Amino acid sequence: MAIDNQEFKNALKLWASGVSVVTANSTEGEQGMTATSFASVSMDPPQILVCIHEGAETGAAIMEDKKFAVNILTAAQEQASNEFAGGSSMQERFDNVHWHQGDLGLPILDDCMVSLECTVVQQVRAGSHWVIIGEVQSTHGQGGEPLLYFNSAYGKVAS
Numbered sequence: 001m002a003i004d005n006q007e008f009k010n011a012l013k014l015w016a017s018g019v020s021v022v023t024a025n026s027t028e029g030e031q032g033m034t035a036t037s038f039a040s041v042s043m044d045p046p047q048i049l050v051c052i053h054e055g056a057e058t059g060a061a062i063m064e065d066k067k068f069a070v071n072i073l074t075a076a077q078e079q080a081s082n083e084f085a086g087g088s089s090m091q092e093r094f095d096n097v098h099w100h101q102g103d104l105g106l107p108i109l110d111d112c113m114v115s116l117e118c119t120v121v122q123q124v125r126a127g128s129h130w131v132i133i134g135e136v137q138s139t140h141g142q143g144g145e146p147l148l149y150f151n152s153a154y155g156k157v158a159s
């Protein structure tokens with residue numbers, strides 16, 4: 001018998017991670033959402049994944065355009081994380097950050113740890129989410145102090 005939602009959340013919130021904003025293009029314009037479900041998949045070829053809720057506008061844009069970028073946030077980008085998690089409208093999310101178009105024409109947030117531009121190689125339905133696997137075509141960034149997420153709160157790496 002599977003566990004209930006609350007038990008699942010209580011367990012998963014004990015996984016510490018970085019924070020990313022996943023971006024894409026749609027006919028409506030730029031799309032983006034906060035995601036911690038980023039993971040490395042394959043070294044050769046270079047592949048990564050993100051898991052996106054079935055109702056998220058950004059997921060629909062990715063599956064339509066077959067391209068997406070993962071922007072890994074710095075500790076200075078907590079506000080962007082909140083806005084891209086639904087705190088602001090899609091228009092405001094992009095109005096309130098500096099961004100530019102990357103090599104694949106995807107929205108790249110300025111001043112991230114690193115941004116990865118990807119083409120979709122596979123999309124797998126898993127329960128309420130899509131597992132989207134992308135092949136990394138280019139990277140941009142300069143490193144820095146990462147934004148962390150643990151136990152439903154933001155954190156930083158201890159110095």
Ligand SMILES: Cc1cc2nc3c(=O)[nH]c(=O)nc-3n(C[C@H](O)[C@H](O)[C@H](O)COP(=O)(O)O)c2cc1C
Pocket residue numbers: 019032033034035036037038051052053055056057058081084085086087149
């Ligand atoms: C720290 C954090 C991590 C999140 N990670 C994910 C994730 O990995 N996948 C997901 O589908 N939603 C995730 N969310 C929720 C989405 O960011 C949120 O539902 C967003 O508003 C969806 O975009 P939409 O408003 O365009 O539908 C996360 C939210 C927060 C605050």
